[in-house]
């Protein structure tokens with residue numbers, strides 16, 4: 001394919017369940033653009049070579065997902081300040097021969113909450129983050145930028161929470177799972193960044209009794225759309241926000257880099273992906 005062809009892809013391993021092609025395919029159609037967006041299942045030993053040869057494969061750039069977000073960062077010639085801050089890249093494009101990369105997860109996380117729970121950051125003070133993996137880092141940064149003054153990172157492996165606390169500053173506190181009840185008291189927001197509650201994984205079973213009823217509860221898991229955590233929070237009267245919007249909003253900057261127009265996260269797009277998720281969780 002020629003260097004000028006209008007295409008992009010998502011690279012991961014495995015990649016079959018990625019919904020990114022549906023999202024970008026919707027925008028291409030809506031904007032009347034003749035581009036394409038594919039899935040690329042690439043083995044670890046081929047990842048670096050594939051990214052360097054993206055244009056020979058017919059791609060302007062790509063999204064990168066598990067397990068390659070850190071490896072992608074290390075391949076970049078130019079990283080945005082956000083990608084440098086997190087040492088992770090999920091959106092790659094070329095400027096001339098320069099391979100550029102960004103991390104759009106922070107913006108995806110906050111844009112989702114701005115849409116689903118407007119003014120969620122007004123009077124935001126104390127936050128609780130469950131999990132200390134790759135996703136947790138982006139969530140911590142998003143919470144800090146929206147003014148959270150104390151962030152408790154609760155993780156099964158305490159050492160991983162400690163590493164994040166050291167990385168992101170004095171207002172991030174590591175905590176053991178056994179400290180969760182104490183952490184939930186007076187919290188303004190609870191975010192699940194673990195894989196618990198995802199289809200095929202164990203349920204996240206926690207006691208929400210100490211959590212104020214005004215606290216926003218959100219989950220980055222979006223399959224199913226309403227996780228056990230969100231259902232439990234809704235039943236006791238907390239505001240909730242599901243994680244689908246994070247996926248939709250993190251996709252916006254990549255599309256703009258590759259296809260030249262800034263796309264919009266419409267209600268119709270959300271419904272399209274919701275229907276697809278319901279299809280697999282029914």
Ligand code: ATR
Nearest residue numbers: 131132133134135136155156157160193194195196
């Ligand atoms: P990601 O990069 O997508 O965040 P990850 O790095 O694998 O994914 O992190 C998954 C998170 O879910 C981790 O915080 C993990 O806890 P550990 O650090 O102790 O592994 C958490 N997690 C996964 N399965 C879990 C389980 N059964 N109980 C408690 N926490 C779990």
